[in-house]
Amino acid sequence: MISKKMSTYLAGNSMIRAMFEEGKKLKEIYGEDNVFDFSLGNPNIPAPDEVNKAIIDIVQNEDPVKLHGYMSNQGHEDVREIISDSINEKYGTNFSADNLIMTAGAASGLNIILKTILDPGDEVIVFSPYFLEYGSYVKNYDGILVEVDCNCDDFLPDAESLEKAITDKTKAIIINSPHNPTGVVYPEKTIEEIAEVLDKKQRELGKSIYLISDEPYRELVYDDIDVVYISKYYSNSIIVYSYSKSLSLAGERIGYLVIPDEADGSKDIIAAATIANRILGFVNAPSLFQKVIARCVDANVDIEFYDKNRKLLYNGLKEAGLECIFPEGAFYLFVKSPMKDEMEFIEIAKKYNILMVPGSAFSCPGYLRLAYCISTKSIENSIPAFKKLMNEVNNI
């Protein structure tokens, strides 16, 4: 009854989501604080106060017909202007409202831009580990996902490997910094190297290759680390942004695409992406939340909360004998599995009410992803559980 493409998904439904459902059930049995659910990137801190204040103010004071009605598929123009002004001020760019398309979050933005540029058989390069849904998004438009492995010492893309992977079918590269699942932030040097390779290959192949930067974690960085703005390094850049994490609005589906004037075919891409927004069924990003963003454009969630969790969990895991790199951004730890088969380790961990996502869900087996966007109390309570778990595993 269902399509062949969808049948393959039914068989291997997202492990992350399966964990989410499992976690829900365990919590019903053992209580919220006694299940250590590191499985889902669902922010555990509320949106900043400004958000709910903005919602109430907008609903009380704006014309309800215009507020809840259709607008241009690209999104409210005044909202796009406020956001582009804010980006320009922060990063010294030169965008206008016309360069932005409001989207229903980053998953929407990625689908829209891939629908816009991909012909069947076009290749899209990602660096593993990577968010596995990139593969689904690319497959939606009959593109081919090409994986390039990162070095597991620092999880940074390697320019030489990228160069080797580029063919005359390469249409785009997707990068993600701050990075899910590793928490790594790409330094300027990495972006420069990627840009250099892409510029060279573009000339060599006589075609445009787009660098798509998926940036839902841009605001979630620690110790004043810089997240460079890629359009300043490479002209065929496309930025996919989401407020899911920066404003804890994951369920509301709000974000935007930036298509700079410097990108080849910029005007056509903006026009086609606006149509793609409509015909894929998004039509437009939710209206009320577009207007909320305009009023909260410089608001941010409490990064101190995540920072505290980061250090607490990192140190606790180290004490328990687990290894991982210290993340500079996002809210994930990417931990080396103490057992060769990380699925086996994850199964044993469930006995201690610890839920984690296998590295294989990011095309990087032998690792575990722990999302520390949960309550600090849960993290504190989890450390003794991790120690017991490691005790059992070490004695197998």
Added chain:
Amino acid sequence: MISKKMSTYLAGNSMIRAMFEEGKKLKEIYGEDNVFDFSLGNPNIPAPDEVNKAIIDIVQNEDPVKLHGYMSNQGHEDVREIISDSINEKYGTNFSADNLIMTAGAASGLNIILKTILDPGDEVIVFSPYFLEYGSYVKNYDGILVEVDCNCDDFLPDAESLEKAITDKTKAIIINSPHNPTGVVYPEKTIEEIAEVLDKKQRELGKSIYLISDEPYRELVYDDIDVVYISKYYSNSIIVYSYSKSLSLAGERIGYLVIPDEADGSKDIIAAATIANRILGFVNAPSLFQKVIARCVDANVDIEFYDKNRKLLYNGLKEAGLECIFPEGAFYLFVKSPMKDEMEFIEIAKKYNILMVPGSAFSCPGYLRLAYCISTKSIENSIPAFKKLMNEVNNI
């Protein structure tokens, strides 16, 4: 730079939207009340008071972390339960929360269900005139749209023509009642005839054919006309609902899919559609508005407003010498063009600041669609303009 599929759209970008942009410009020049913009189905009456009250109450009283965070891709379970209870009470059906998937409006619901069931080359039958975007949605999944002409006397589907159009590649039929662009409501007899043909052809061909009912106008009917619930007549029914018109929330993108237990492969379809919701980039329907719907499930916009506009415009056009059927639902008049080429008539009408959509935008040339979901004052002011327009046209 953009894909071949999208290039075809760039060339022929939606006429309706082009009109929308044109209307905006004219209004800036001549003022809101002096432009008679019948082009877009964007409700001109506010959402019922309950909606904004619900928003404020939810924001003030619900846990902000749960309110704005991710939930199951299918949508909040309590919301789905409230909606299914409401449908059951109104129509004597027997749905549970499990039969519903919350979606970002009907355009989203249609994309999700087509992604779920269509293999490349599968055929989807529509009755012209029809909402042309159905063609884009079907093409998104490499399906083939098959048009069956309605009789232009009553614009009702003809069972015999449907039967002839069904092949072993037919996967689904899309119907839409109350109907855009004609305002026709399918009587029970029409649904019975369609169901009979489909049942017969299913047996004959040994395959499942789904009847997809696109119902954004279900609540917008006049004179106590009944809109039958199709799942009671045909077991392979799938219902696509939206609150865009019934609650004037077009810009907020909220609706749902119903996949009844009786549909072949129901469980797989629900599971696959839930995944499709995620991988197409919707992830989930906007969270706050799901919760708003739960509190406003039986609210409705002021139908009297539309009814008044309907009669006013219908009678005014008749006086001006134009012909159309009297609509029983939705907020459109489908008017016979007094000139053979309706595009020529539309161009002349612009001189009188009258904006209409050509029938060819619904695969039915020789007609005009007028959306009367605009202010009553605009309609009143438009009648003399129509008379002048007809005077000019009659003297050509």
